[in-house]
Each structure stands twice: as C-alpha cells, then as structure tokens.
Amino acid sequence: MPAAELPVARVLVDVSPHHLDRPFDYLIPARWDAEAVPGCRVRVRFNGRLLDGFLLERVADSEYAGRLSWLQRVVSTEPVLSGRTLELVRAVARRYAGTMSDVVSLAVPPRHAGAENEPAGQAASTPVAPSHTGWGGYENGRTFLEAVRAGRPARAVWQALPGEDWARRLAELAATAASAGRGTVVVVPDQRDLDRLSEACTELLGAGRFVALSGELDPAERYRRWLAVHRGKVRTVVGTRAAVFAPVVEPGLLVVWDDGDELHAYPRAPYPHVRDVLTHRSHAAGAALLVGGFARTAEAGLLVESGWAREIVAPRPTVRARAPRVTAVGEDDRQLERDPDTRAARLPAVAFEAARNALREERPVLVQVPRKGYVPALACAGCRERARCRHCGGPLAVPERPGTGATPVSCRWCGHGEAGFRCDNCGSDRLRAIVVGASRTAEELGRAFSGVVVRTSGGGRILDRVPSGPSLVVSTPGAEPPVAGGYGAALLLDARALLSRPELRAGEQALRLWLAAASLVRPADRGGRVVVLADSSFTQVQALVRWDPRWYASVELAARNELGFPPVKRVASVDGSPSAVSALLERIRLPEEAEVLGPVPLEEDTDSGPRERALVRAPRQQGRALADALWTAQAAHARSGGDPVRVRLDPLELI
Template sequence: MSPAQRRVARILVDTPLSHLDRPFDYVVPDDLADSVVPGCRIKVRFAGRLVDGYVLELADDSDHEGKLAPIAKVVSSEPVLTPEIAKLARDVADRYAGTAGDVLRLAIPPRHARAEAHPGGATPPEPPAIGDASWHAYLHGAAFVRALGAGESPRAVLNVLPRHEPERAVAEAVSAAVRAGRGAVVCVPDVRDVARWDAVFAEALGPDAHVTLTAADKPAARYRNFLRVSRGEVQVVLGTRGAAYAPVHHLGLVAIWDDGDDLHAEPRAPYPHTREVLLTRAVETGAAVLIAGHARTAEAQSLVEQGWCAEIVGDQPARRREWPVVDVTDGTEHGAAPARLPAAVFETVRGAEGPVLVQVPRRGYRTSLVCDQCRTPAQCPACAGPLVQHRADAPLVCRWCATTVAQWQCGECHGTRLRAPVVGQLRTAEEFAAAFPGRAIVTSGGQTVLDRIERDESALVLATPGAEPVVPGGYAVVVLLDTWLMLARDDVRVFEESHRRWFNALALAAYGARAVAVGDSGTLQGLVRADPAGVAARELADRAQTHLPPVGRLATVDGPEAVITGLSTREWPPFVDVLGPVPVEPGRDRLILRVPRREGLALAKVLKGIAAERSAAKEPPVRIQIDPVAF
C-alpha cells in the first residue's frame, strides 16, 4: 500500500446521536488525496448509510486496530471548518450537554456551489480612522478604544445612554481593533437591528469592510458572505446568533448588543446562548469583549463584580441629564380604585409637545375575559378554552379551538355581561383615541411591528414591549402602562426582563423628555434613579440566594412521565440538587437540576452520558437544556 493510501483523515460525522459524538478515522483513497484537506466537507459510509462529515485533520496513522473504511466522496475542497471553530464547537457542546455536530449545524451555513465558484483572495480593506468620539460620554470609554487600537484585549460592560448611538460606538471599537490587525464579531438580537447597524457600519467602516450573517439571508448570499470571512477577505462580521461562530481570522473583539434579549437564546439543540458562545471564543482566542445595552443583565453584572469585565458607564450627572425624568403613579386618585388612564398620564400626554410613546404589556384587543358579576373566566362551551375578542365589533372566539361564540353565559352565575381584566394595545388605542382626539394613533405589535416612523408632532404610538418604533429626534413623553402586569409573569427572570424592556423604551425619549410609569414606586426606583447597574446588582443578589444562574448552573430535562420519574430516582452526584419532577403537559414531566457554578461542566457531562445511554439503547431522547432563559 502506497504512502498516499495510508493517509488517515479524522472525521467529525454529522450525527445527532450522543454516543457517537467523537471523531472517526477513515482512509483517504489515492484518487481523493489531492482534494481532501482539513476543514472540507466529505461523505463517508457510517452505520450502513452515506452521511456528511468534516475533515478535522490528516494523519499518517490511526490508533484504530481494525480496518479503516475509505472516504466515499469529497463534497467540496473548500475548507469551511477552521481548527478554532472546531474547538469552539466541542467546547460549546460540552458546556451545553450537546453534540459537536449539532453546534456545527448552527455555525456553518448550507453549501451553495455557485457561491464557491466565485474567486477569492481579496485582501481586507483598511478602515478609516474614525476616532472614539462616541466613547467620551462614558467613564473609561476612550481608554477602552485606545487599548483596542494598541492590540490589547480589554473586556468591558457598557451601559449606553439614550440617543448615544450604540451602533456607532461599537463601529469605532471595531475600527480600532481592525486597524490593529485583528478581526471582530458583533451580534445583535434580530434582523431589524442588523439592518440599522449595517447602515452605520457601512458609513463608518466603508462599504466593503464588513459582511452580515443572518438566517434571513438568501442561501447564496449567506454562504458567499461566510466564504468571504473564512477566506480572510473580510475581518468584520455583523449578524444574529449564527454570526457568533463566524470564522474571522485573527479575532480581536467580540461584541454583543442587548444580551438579555431572548432572541440571543438558540431555540435548537443544544440551545446555546450567544453571549456564552462569544465569551468562550474570547477565552480561547484572547479577544477583547464588549457587552453593551441600555440595561444590564445579571450575567453581565456578575462579570463586573468578579473583576473579569470593567464597567463603562456615564457618571451620575450624565445619567440624570440623558435619561428622561420618570414619575411613578399607582393609578389611584384620592383613595379610589386604580384608573385605566390615570390623571398623571392624562395630564402628561395632553401637555406633550411632540410624539408620545405608550408601552402596553399585552398585544391584541381584549386578551382575557371574565364574567362581569362573579369574575369567573369566560370559557369556550366546546373545549373550555379561554375566550378572547379581537376588536370591538368582533364576536367572542376561543383561543384554543377558534370556535366562535355568539351568545355567552357564565356557567357559575348565568350572567351574560363580560369584562376584560387585561386589555391589549388595540383596545388601549381606542381608549387613547377617545381621550386625545387631536392625536394620530399608531399601533405596533404582534404581526405588525414598526421599526421606524416619520416624525409627527401629533403621533401617539402604542406599542408592546420590544416593538417600539424609533422616531427621529425621540419621543417627548414615554408612558409605561401596567408595569405590575409585566412583573406578574411566571418567569424567574421577570424583574430583569421587565427592566430591560422599560429601559429600552425610555432610551427612545428625546432630550429633556418626561416619562410616567404606572406601578409601584418602590419596585420602579431603578427607573427613577436611571440606574441599570443597580437593578442588575439587585437581581444578581436575588439569584445568589436561590443559587440560580449565573451564580449556579441549572439544567432542565423534559421527557415522558415514566422516563423523568426514573431519572429522578437514579443516583446523582452529591453536588446535584434534584427538583421535581413537575408536569409540563399531559404525559410529559420536567426534572430541574441545580449545581454550584464550578460543577457546571460536571453536570453537563453527566447529562451527556444519560443522552448517550439512551441513544445507544435506541430509546427516545430527552430534551436537555443548560441554563435556559425561561423554564
């Protein structure tokens, strides 16, 4: 056998089976010797089927004692899997009790042959020296950019002030990193953010200095942009979750905007969070870190308190000056019951000289209904599901089975009148239109989310959290309605998430604007003080008492009731705190496992072993999530 025939390729086979999550050795046939290169896509015969895989490395021999099977086909000689991303995939898989193959499906877009045919080899353009003007408003901000320009790797958590464009500040940081000969990866929550940031990046860095990577891109364009990065033609990547794995050469900066947004949590196995992927890359490559947002998460606060990240904030006078003044009202007047449109809100909106933003916690019209007499929830006569109403002249309809109910009668008191304990932004729009007839009512939420509206001094915008459109010059007044309703959600992160959405809404205010929040003054003091860091510190302290992430590690295991019951009674390591099982739906239960942070990898290894046992026995898999955003 010739030396060429003895060449061995270590292959990562594309399989979701946990017990097969390791490299396998294959022989490189003579006729494929010139086309098999590390990082390329191939096909191999595996368990009787022809499956995809990636070449991790080439070797002269193998530790396998039996006969090695040959590589069946080279799909493409394009090296799309770099050693850094291969190691990142393994580390992320180990962190989240998943498989490297699952991670690579998130990291590498599907192949597009026509895109590969484009010639490569272009050198990355040198970005212009755009300075650090956006950072002068923050303590130690300019020093962070200077460190990047000097080739250093600072790590920081930035709390962005209203009207201080975060996209421009990040572009200046990216420019400093690139001019020092290094690349950058910037991740934002969704494609609306990508579009806005892309325009600023193109203006600041030059039209061809970066690429965008999102799942919404057309396959050919997405793969072409990916190849430009992997070939070293571009050093800057802007995108959503998948961009965190972009194979940027000489990575020098990883940045994430609004890391508390749940869109950063991957909905596919192994469910990694973008922030954790970027932090893992930073540790592996020695890159700088920037976590930016109007609010701050408990995870970011933990990095600050540990000293791993520096804190970049405006000083107290700057925060007081830039954030709108927030008045809090509980909605009551002279001891009466809380009003839907409190006098404080009415007077502030009526006196506003410019557009007004009203954040409404629920979308829709009347999102829940109860009997007006006995307050019994209105149920569908067909399936007992909840009844809703989509507009004033619409009939009642069941949220579960869509049955239309022409005439409803309460099953308890036989009353026929209904009331809405919670109303959505459409019903609120009707109320505000009647109260302020001179205002032009605009709604944003649900299936109709507005990214931006033209400035209209008479505009009154009612939006659900996260759907607030930008208006040039900012809003004259921001109203946060029913804050108690957002805080009443069944979510372990409800306090943090509610404040994130409130700070994001307040950040859309104009200079000198006013804001009114309807809720409890004690709970909303973080808004009154314009203190996102204080809110995050309080949240982190609460998490420490309950040993929840980021103080501890937490995992959920979902599966059939009998399977979860069996797992709950098995012998777990002594550091694992087993909670449950609890039902999540008929026939399915959930087990919650909690460990100290230092035992996080050990817990993931145990769970990976359980998944491997089940896949080897050809039993149905269980759903494993490490540090889920919600559970």
C-alpha cells in the same frame, strides 16, 4: 487503494444521538488524497445510509480493530470546520451538554456550490480609525478604546446613556479594531437593530469593509458572506445570533448588544446563548469583549462583581442630565372617574396630562402596551379565574375589534369561537379583560385625543421610524420606532402584565423593555416625561425612576444567589414523559454538591401524553462536571432506546 500517507480520516458524521457523538474512522481512497483536507465536507456510508460529514483530521492508523469503510466522496475542499471554529464547536457542545453535530449546524451554514466557486475577490482595505468618538463621556471608555486599538484582551460591561446612539458607538469600536488589522464580531438581537448598526458601519468603515450576517439572508448570499469572512477577505462582522460563530481572522473585538433579549438564545439544541459563546471566544482567542445595553442582566452583573470585567459607565450627573423625568403611578380607578377624557383613555390624570403636554409641543407620544391584539386575555368577571376554551382548555381572547353580529371571543389555541361562555368555577356568564391589547388601546386613545394621528407598531407591522410631529404611537415591547429628536413622552401601560409573568427573569425583562422605550424620550430639561403605571415599591420601578440598572442588577444577583439560580448556579431543565425523565435522572452521576428538584408535571398538552420537568442544579464551579454528567446520561439514555428528553442548561425561562 488507500492514500499513501495518513490514509485514515476521522469524520464527524451528521447524526444527532449523544451516543454517536464522536468521530468515526474511514479509509481515504487514493483518488481523494489531495482533496481530503481537514475541515472539508465529505460523504460517508453510516449504518447503511449515505450521510454528510466533516473530515476533522487525518491519521496514520486507526484504533478500531475491525474493517474500515471507505470515504465515499469529498463534497468540497473548503476547510470550513477546522482550527478555532472546530475548537469553538467542541467547547460549546461540552458547555451545554450537546452534540457536536447540533452545534455545527449552528456554526457552519449549508453549502452553496455556486457561491463557493465564485472568484474570491480582493481583501478589504484597512480603514482609518475614527478621530473622534463618543466614548470619552464614560468612565473607562477611553481606556477600553485604547485597549481595542492595542489588541489587549480588555473585558467590559457597558451601561449606555439614555438616548445614546449605541450603533454609532459600536461602529466606532469596530473601526478602531479594523484599523489595527484585527477582526470584530458584533451581535445584536434583531434585523431592525442590524439595519441601524449596518448604517453606522457603512458611514465609519465604508461599504465592502464589513459583512452583515442574519437568518433573513437567502442561503446563497449567507454562505457567500460567510466564506468572505472565512477566507479572510473581510474581518468585521455584524449580525444577529447567526454571526456569533463567524470565523473572523485574528479576532480582536467581540460585542453583544442588549444581552438580555431572548433572541440571543438559540431555540435549537443545544440552546447556546450569544453572550456565553462570545465570552468563551474572548477567553480562548485573547480578544476584547464588550457586553452592552441600556439595561444590565444578572449575568453581566456577575462578570463585573467577579472582577472578570470592568464597568463602562457615565457619571451620575451625566446620567441625570440625559434621562427623561420618570413618574410611577399606581392604577387608581378614582382618578379615572373624575375626568371623562382620562376614563376613555384608561389613563390616570398624570399620564393623560404628560401626553397632552407633549402633543401641545408638537412632539409624538410613545405608548407601550405589553400585548398585541384587541383583548388578548380574558377572565371570569365573577371569580376572576382565567377564561378557558371548552374544547381544548386554551385561553379565551378577543383577537380583533368586535363587529356586528357574531361574538368575537375565541380560543387562542384552537381558534374555536365561544358564543356562550359559562365559568366552570362559579357559573358566571360574564367576562372581563385581564390585559388590553395594542389594537384596543389605539382605539381608546383615538377617542380620548380626538384629531390626533394614532399609529401602531408591533406584530407583523413594525414601523421603522415615525415623523416628529404630534402623534400617538402605540407599540408592543421591542417594536418601538425611533423618532428624530426623541419622543415628548412615553406611557408604559399594564406594567403588571410584564411583572407578573411566572418566570425567573420577569422583573429583569420588564426593566429592560421599559428602559429601551424610555431611552427614546427627550431629556427632562427638554420636557421629556415617562409615566409607568406601576407601584413605586417594586425594585424594577425604583431602578427605572432613578435610571440605575446597575443597582437593580446587583439586587437581582443577590436574590439569585439566595435562591440558588443562574448565573450563581448552573441549572439544567430535563423535560419529557414521566418515564423518560425518571430514567434519565437514574442514569446521572451528579457532582457532589448537585441536587435534583422535582420532577413536576408540565401544563403542556401533547399528543404523546403527560410531560414532566425536573431541575438539576450545581455550584457554578461544578458547571462543567454537571454538563459532562448530563451528556453521559443522555448518551446512555439514547443507547437504551427510551423516549426522547430535552435537556437545556441555564434556560431563559424557569416556570
């Protein structure tokens, strides 16, 4: 017997195909009447299988003319998909031409019955706003802080000063919002950043007044913390991208730190980006938004240029006083020949001297190397063609220091050893290093600076901190450990490896990684030096030397505008087999000014055969129409039973 009132449940069933991306109607049995609340988890029979789903709403009648199936079970009465969370899921799915089920899997963590049945506990008390903050040194800094305190929907792009304690600044904002009874979500790229931010929040807000959400938590603990936020017991959330959908009550402040980091983009369909999700949440909820970092992305630059957000920047004299001295040096082999020490370290004389002076002053030296390993990339010494495996065509490398006996050269894809290399292009049997990895660099620096401790950070072993005494710290980008008082010098090696990546954002990423490393160095008036091995004619290098990422973002944005790439235009990539890509493109009804580029073959080697990629782009004003057209085409394609395709809007990498 169905429920007496509103007996029809509209259920979002956990199925992925686009043509099934809609609610389905089910009858609610009378025995589940009280438990079947909007937003709860249910089980339903779908296409002969028992599947999970979410009850979105209850209605009196169904528009379906046939016979309705019964709701099988209410799994939990917790309304985890309702209100603003449901609205956000719908908005993100539409923006990225994805399905609601895919977005729900990102927004709502898996249920853990034990955590759900635990006593709710007391709501966290309201903290006191910090009496002193570091925002006064920035133009518009105090204004933004007052807007957060008053609950106004201020939006800003923050350019952090060199050496800024960014975690403390963000904790001050969170404490200010919490003191006014408003919710906060702060998203950082990785666990190291989260640990640093959590430490600052513990100091300013106090333990128990915030929760940290990340993918590294076990399922029970993650769901327990998520429920505390959902139930309004805690209103401040910090975390990695797992926190971006956190259902805080009365959100008043949304923050993303270092929005250019690739970790802010979900690697799963529909591939949303943290910055864009928070931007939508800010607009929908009327909450303040802050996009911060040492660098500035073109997307953040567009927010400022369009007038949607204001800048929070320090005066130029303050920037110059806080920044280290930056020198750009092209890699000149004649410098290496004149000094045996610099030749052993593969460093120009100016870089070697900067390191030696810092060590003499009892300060550590940071050495940034783009790649981990020993020699991660090899080429033919004769014609300079990339050295590839004879078995699978993968790149050859020297993964670790050579030992006595067998050759260390092997394929990075299949692991096959290559004892007798011979170039297919010119016939040479000699190899040369394209890029030298962190392990090899540490070995060479140890020989050049005899008696100095050499530490490495990167890969599976990332250092949290290093002591302040003299040492050499060889690190891959993003793994640089902080040191009390700052490094005496930083050497940014093999800059061409970062700048030459075949990606639209290669230059932007290079500058971001350089600024992050350079921000760990002492100011110039205290002897801090940064030496980047790159030609000073590159705009990225000029921005680093002048410490002016704002200028570089404007240059990059102008170039994107001329090329017609994000963020000025919305671009979608369509990947799949040639037949699948062709079939999908034929089904798309594009907006008037949209265009298709390609398709072109991809180099990916798959068991299913060759793959192609097409790009579809449209003016930003037609971005929603483009997403809708792609969703409709994917639904038709899925209904036809064609080969799978992968559609991504505004992908981070455009090869």
